[in-house]
Amino acid sequence: MINSKRQRPFVFATFAMTADGKVTTRSFAPVDFTSREDKLHLFRQRALADAVLIGHTSLKRDNVRLGIPGELQQARIKRKKTPAPLRVIVSNKGRIDSRLKIFQSTTSPILIFSTTRMPKRTQAALKEKATLHLTKSDKIDLAAMLGTLRSKYNVRRLACEGGPMLFRALLERDLIDQLNLTIAPYMFGGAKAPTLTGLSKEFLPASVHCSLIDMRTIGDECFLTYRIKHQRRRN
Numbered sequence: 001m002i003n004s005k006r007q008r009p010f011v012f013a014t015f016a017m018t019a020d021g022k023v024t025t026r027s028f029a030p031v032d033f034t035s036r037e038d039k040l041h042l043f044r045q046r047a048l049a050d051a052v053l054i055g056h057t058s059l060k061r062d063n064v065r066l067g068i069p070g071e072l073q074q075a076r077i078k079r080k081k082t083p084a085p086l087r088v089i090v091s092n093k094g095r096i097d098s099r100l101k102i103f104q105s106t107t108s109p110i111l112i113f114s115t116t117r118m119p120k121r122t123q124a125a126l127k128e129k130a131t132l133h134l135t136k137s138d139k140i141d142l143a144a145m146l147g148t149l150r151s152k153y154n155v156r157r158l159a160c161e162g163g164p165m166l167f168r169a170l171l172e173r174d175l176i177d178q179l180n181l182t183i184a185p186y187m188f189g190g191a192k193a194p195t196l197t198g199l200s201k202e203f204l205p206a207s208v209h210c211s212l213i214d215m216r217t218i219g220d221e222c223f224l225t226y227r228i229k230h231q232r233r234r235n
């Protein structure tokens with residue numbers, strides 16, 4: 001019997017969305033529509049992971065460092081973990097700016113999964129700051145990437161922090177195990193503002209069935225935890 005979970009990490013995604021399902025506005029500008037409690041929730045989820053994963057657009061737009069606060073680092077050290085999870089960036093084109101804030105922070109090692117489309121000059125600049133995994137194919141094989149994270153870096157729990165394009169790509173391949181979803185008390189409207197699964201007009205290959213395992217409300221926000229029911233069990 002093949003247990004897929006042994007070959008890849010448990011993947012949990014954490015998102016905040018408006019009551020009308022939007023994760024940002026149509027300009028994709030960083031938009032702060034959640035409470036301090038939600039930000040703490042995101043940090044706590046991140047701190048539970050061995051690695052945190054982000055798509056290149058979110059990294060670029062939000063210019064995040066993907067670290068965790070000192071007290072959560074201390075709690076990890078007590079649990080005999082590294083102070084902070086590994087940070088993993090995915091990009092097909094590989095045109096990643098080495099001046100982004102993430103590369104100024106040394107809180108934990110950075111891995112970049114990309115392709116040999118990454119310009120040579122960028123490769124040289126990023127090699128100083130991160131470990132590069134470049135594939136010769138045009139696109140990254142996400143399942144293979146998860147396999148490498150599990151086998152080479154011993155990543156058992158992976159926190160996916162989006163964005164929607166990356167989340168959808170993982171979801172389409174049945175590679176998401178849990179969704180932590182904060183519903184924030186706003187509505188943005190707009191067909192050009194991405195939802196949780198992005199802007200694609202296409203349906204998912206099959207509807208994804210979730211099972212609600214936890215629900216909390218704090219103030220006007222609702223914190224949901226869904227387990228994703230897998231489509232294709234590999235028995």
Ligand SMILES: NC(=O)c1ccc[n+]([C@@H]2O[C@H](COP(=O)([O-])OP(=O)(O)OC[C@H]3O[C@@H](n4cnc5c(N)ncnc54)[C@H](OP(=O)(O)O)[C@@H]3O)[C@@H](O)[C@H]2O)c1
Pocket residue numbers: 014015016017022023024028029030031054055056057058059061062090091092093094095139140141142161162163164165166167169194198
């Ligand atoms: N509300 C929330 O909780 C939340 C969470 C996260 C992000 N966001 C928002 O989401 C917006 C960005 O989302 P997005 O959907 O446009 O972008 P995204 O998923 O963050 O990043 C997309 C990029 O990641 C790389 N990528 C995606 N799928 C890939 C795959 N299968 N294989 C290899 N690389 C892949 C590609 O990079 P290259 O183009 O370099 O090839 C792609 O263009 C931002 O505005 C951000 O603020 C909101």
